[in-house]
Amino acid sequence: MTGALLRGLTPGVLGVLVRRGAPFAAAEDAVQDALVEALRTWPDDPPRDPKGWLVTVAWRRFLDATRAEAARRRREDLVDEEPAPGPAPAVDDTLQLYFLCAHPSLTPSSAVALTLRAVGGLTTRQIAQAYLVPEATMAQRISRAKRTVSGVRFDQPGDVATVLRVLYLVFNEGYSGDVDLAAEAIRLIRQLAASIDHPEVAGLLALMLLHHARRTTRTAPDGSLVPLADQDRTRWDTAAITEGVGVLQAALARDRLGEFQAQAAIAALHADAPTPEETDWVQIVEWYDELTRLTDNPVVRLNRAVAVGEADGPRAGLAALSTLDASLPRHTAVAAHLHERDGDLDTAARLYAEAAQKAPNLAERDHLTRQAARLNTRHH
Incomplete structure (x- = not known):
């Protein structure tokens, strides 16, 4: 319970320090120190005001670090007097932290890492495990990201669309290591929904x-993939x-x-469809039309071709597919599926095998290889 509580409090505590004038990078380091101390002491001696405790300890750690630096003179106004301990202010700085961590000057991977660390409260080790990279690599990525945003004013308006893209990237990573990133992304988007309407x-x-x-x-x-139509x-x-x-x-x-x-x-x-056969493909095509109007994304058009193939028949789907760049990811796999639906099993088997060679991961490659083998076995 302590870990979950700490992760929920992290953005608010970090926000208090930054609003008091602490540079983002230094504040984030101080909050991490306070979290470590909380994990060590809270099980035996839980505080009455957890957020206030964290703010007090983190601020002291920030002051200690600041006083130890050669740049003390530039920060004298910050360190003259420590705020008195007491209940933490009720201001919710979560939204500003999301905007800061998803700053447009950051690469997507850096924005994701910084969001998980500063807003999600995950450790560098947990984030590194989730993304299957060495801890030192992730530490460097987070340090660079913190330096990049350290000069950004905390009260600048942010871009909601950028924040959402970052959280969707987190969600699509799914599960690896000891961190369930899909569940973490849902927790963070709930937190964001509570901060902004x-x-x-x-x-x-x-x-x-x-x-x-x-x-x-x-x-x-x-571990093999189960297509939507075959799922229980x-x-x-x-x-x-x-x-x-x-x-x-x-x-x-x-x-x-x-x-x-x-x-x-x-x-x-x-x-909403109890069975694959009861799926309302006509309405799905209409929503893909809306999505195409909003984004004009070629991947959306590719998925629309699949839906058209279900709603209006495989030849209509192939006609829609023919207007798209054949080098698109999954284009060959979609073509294989539509040719199979149209009864052209030789072409479908050949395309499934070709798509398997282009697959971005082992699970997808194995799935497409089995599809090709299934058709070749049936057909010959």
Whole structure:
């Protein structure tokens, strides 16, 4: 319980230090020191005001570090007097921290790492394990990111769209090491939704919940991929689906459509179908049309071609596919699927094998190889 509590308090404590005038990088280091001390002492001696305790300890650590530096004179105004211990202010600085960690001057990978560290309260080791990189590499990435944003004023307005893209990157990493990044992303987007009233924040929360509801059915016990049409829908998390649909409906009612709301609407239509055959593909195509209008993303057009193939037949899907760049990721796999639906098994088998060679990961490559083998076995 202590770990979860600390992670929830981290952004607020960091925000207090930064608002008092501590540079972001130094404040973040001081908060991490306070968290370590809390993990050591709280189990035996829990404080009555956890946030106030963390603010006091972190501020002292910041002052200690500041006094030890040669730049003390430049910071004399900050260190003249330590604020009196007491209840921490109720101001919620979480939103500003999200904006700071997703600053446009940062690369996506650096923004993700800094968000997980400063807002999520994860350790450098946990983040490194989750991203399968050495801890020293992740430490350097986070240090560079902190230096990059150290001169950014805390009260500058941020871009919600950038914050959402960063959180979606976290979510799509899924699970590795001892950190479940999909669950962590949902926790963070809930936290963001509590700080800002924005339909696209709600849209991303709905999208994450609807995707996460299908998580346990996406792979077989042996680790192989299970396509959506073959997943056991009785094992989908109905509570997450119900919540996701409710959040989405409230967001759509505000009539400020964005790409995450449109994606969530597509996910909701899949989740609402008791069987693959009952999927409302016509409405899904309409939502892909909306999504294309909003983003004009070639990957969206590729997914739309699949939906057209289901709604209007495989030849209509192939016609839609023919307008897209064949070098797009998954283009060959989609072509294989549509040719199989059209009965051209020789072409489909050849394309599945070709797609397997281009697959971005082992699980997808194995899945496509099995598809090619299945058709070759049946056909010959």
